[in-house]
Amino acid sequence: MSHVTHLECSVCGKRRESGKIHNLCECGGPLLVLYDLEKIKKAWTRDTISGGPCNMWRYAPVLPVRDAHSIVSLGEGMTPLKRTARLGARLAAQNLWVKDEGINPTGSFKARGLSCAVSMCVELGIRKVAIPSAGNAASAMAAYAAAAGIEAHIFMPRDVPQSNYIECKAFGAHVTLVDGLISDCGRIVAERKDAEGWFDVSTLKEPYRIEGKKTMGYEVAEQLGWTLPDAIFYPAGGGVGLIGMWKAFSEMEALGWIAGKRPKMIAVQTEGCQPVVRAFERGEPKSEFWENAHTVASGLRVPKPLGDALMLHAIRDSGGTAIAVSDEELLDASLELGADEGIFAAPEGGACIAALKKLLASGFLNTSDRIVIYNTGAGLKYLEAFSTRFPRLTASEQDKLGGLITPR
């Protein structure tokens, strides 16, 4: 299976042994997993990969799990990459594609990261995990922990979408709703984990979620016949998907699976929480904590991403950009995608469509560019947000009005 050689700190470069339990480096930097790509190149071709299972574990040789029995899978990955010609024609984007991650187990791309992280917990003998989450990572954590028979402790903002709360409860997790944001949840996990014996599965504080998420990069290349698009739109909270895809592109280049220009990586945030956009615009290497973060795209309510430096590096290296849109714009755009293409996107996915409009209008992108939008979640998970556009009287309110449909 895996050909991991070691782990390496993304900040100070210090090496760590694989097959051990790791969180952050002592310098505070996230650890990244490295593979013997030369060996993989000899044993695997991209055609062998294409013959694998129809989920993200087809890329097992470049994933960290050593023993196939450790894999905890609910069928994540190999999501549709759909050419969205009708929406494209309206926006004057002639070559527009949507990678629909809402199809994943628990309705978001978070399934990829958590499938990989929980599989590694199984491999390393970890029995109790804790996660601070903006919502969807919590749902995925709870599902994979349930599938693995591991105890899950979830900390998320009290005002997460109802779907996230109910999913976690339905999966039998221990749920704590916190009056605050993901940053406050992270603090609670950090304070309590040692006494409780929890393994901290916070974004980038453990090295394996990013490995699962990087499969979005492998998959888009495979689905486009081992070529890459001109631009990728990614709704960035913690930014792990973007960093992961960037890692996947270097691995695939080393494997000889792809060549040529990499896509412009475009990080999309919202006006109410845009630390990465601000840092990008100011030319800073890191972001600053965004005060009073608020947006209906709850996955993007991350006021200070731990991977900000890695994200900014990938955006700049790619010739990409970072851009913010308003909540109104992103809800409008989600509904346009829905009505034009039959894809009910999460607000985060809608944010990417709204950002695309701006970058076509500004000339940053050309109408002929091949563009891939990551719709990271299912619109169905955000009924409160979309209800604001389609208000409906509840049964009891109808009753008060006299019952036009049913007799009183």
Ligand SMILES: Cc1ncc(COP(=O)(O)O)c(C=O)c1O
């Ligand atoms: C639907 C959705 N999209 C995007 C994000 C942001 O993901 P990342 O932290 O990898 O940037 C999240 C995070 O919760 C999410 O739930």
Ligand SMILES: [Zn+2]
């Ligand atoms: Zn370090």
